[in-house]
Amino acid sequence: MFLELKAQATSILKDAIQKAGLEIEDSELYFETSSYADLASRAAFRLASLYRQNPKELAARIVSAIEIPDGSYIEEVSASGPYINFHAGRHYLDRTVATVLEEKEKFGCGAPKDKILLEHTSANPNGPLHVGHIRNSIIGDTLARILRRAGYDVEVQYYVNDMGRQIAVVSWACERFELDLSRKPDSAIADVYIKANVELDKNPEYIKEIDALMEKVEAGDVRTIDSFNKAVSLAISGIKETLLRLNVVHDKFVSESTFLKSGAVHDIVERIKATGRTKTDKGALVVDLSDYGFKKTLVIQRSNGTSLYTTRDLAYHEWKAGQADRIIDIFGADHKLISGQLRATLNVIGIKEPEVVIFEFVSLPEGSMSTRRGQFISADELFDRVTEAALEQVETRRPETADEFKKQVAEMVGIGAVRYDIVRVSPEKSTVFNWKEALDFEKQGAPYIQYSHARACSILEKAKEEISWNSSAEIDPSLLVEDTEIDLIKKMASFDSIIDLAARELKPHVLAIYARELADAFNQFYRFVPVIAAEDEKVRAARLALVNCARIVLTNSLNTLGIAAPESM
């Protein structure tokens, strides 16, 4: 709705500027939102410097040339000093309510768009996901949901490292130490992986054994490959379990080794060689990317002839480029340099480059997390503790409810809180994990939004019982005239523009903030406007419809954030 409002305002403003005998670039016709107006233009400032005239006078001149077409969402345009303010009218509010009721779960969806292949998480299968990894999963999964709602056809992939050095260490560790199969499989893998690394640090001569394993895999040795696969699938099964609990879904798990087996790795090395950019440096094959701003060369083949992660990743990206219009990768800050080099190399051989979303690190008070050193907080532990804390809350707040209900709510609230806490801050901020904050539900986070949703559901439920309310009954939205009602409608109306913005800029935190503001608007309405107890029957019907609208948009927001929307909590 808001996107349409903005489009109408843009067209009205453009015509008026032209009619006033002025000219301005389309890129200057953007709006800001403020407490003064639904949309405010600063075009007069730009025109003032262009024409060397007073911006106030120009604003007045443009406003006097404004013509609002019939049926427009815009009701009034006024100049306030140099600002040109656009005010939405009743028609906009009424259409918003009607559209939400009509489109329901589709409200806020964009027109069908291109195919996007999005890769996220892709953590090495050498242990369980930790709180750093799930920042990747949550940003990636939320982005996938946002892009789908924006209209894109999104396929999500997890790239499985099943043949790197770390996996060789895992495989070696599995032969050397007993796996504790009573543990979750990824944790059992981490146990022996950590032990193996201690061993390798003590006795560096074992490194030769690791090298030998990697050479065997690269050469296609069946027994070694089989042992790698066993370890990898154990770890991946545990990782999948964690992701499932987090409500994160991948469409495909793609193994690195497929590109070696298929010959794609060999082919892409040949393609890069053909550019004349490669040379041999101490036996290794390197690419010169100095004209792309990379001072150091990129190694794409070890001196023993084996491939590296980078080489296999190049082949993976070549494959991805062939099956989608856009490729998006979610990477941690440690991948900044390598992803830049990857993009440059792909550019050199004429392959579509990925768009890379980088997020900064989550560290512990004692330093950065490391699976190798066993220094990490697993996602599983976080989920357990957070849902336990949520359960305590449900027990004190809803003691009368059944145990099964309490458990379900605790899971929805706990996992929702984790997802919201991570997605609400921009990816470029580095954070330090802290238990006290992670277990705190008092702030306006996911539970606040979920609670608003539950309240809306509760009103509708009660209305069904007491006055046999029916969601498809005809209503008159123009009876919604209270300030809090209008604020709520306007907030709901902007959902589509939030999805559009988040999708365009690949910024999921924009939606997280919106959802909180929407809940805020609903809670204020809830506090000040009686619904079931409304004095007039028609007003009551309109308000019930508004509550239903709020429920729908809250559900859509929560769904897009991958957070459960409980009907009662």
Add this chain to the structure above:
RNA sequence: GGGCUCGUGGCUUAGCCAGGAUAUAGCGCUGGGCUUCUAACCCAGACGUCGGGGGUUCAAAUCCCUUCGAGCCCGCCA
């Protein structure tokens, strides 16, 4: 040493790319509100050199330079 990112009330954080009307919100703090649709809520208040310095501009949290602090990265790991 070089590159990238961040620095906004006690804490966490939006805004910065496209400079403009009172700098966003939460936690915490002070005070108030449940016989009314779930108080995981609402209302009011205090708290800010937008890291420091310089510059550009009619106008800078936003652009440029510089400096300090934090994180990440810098070829045969991923």
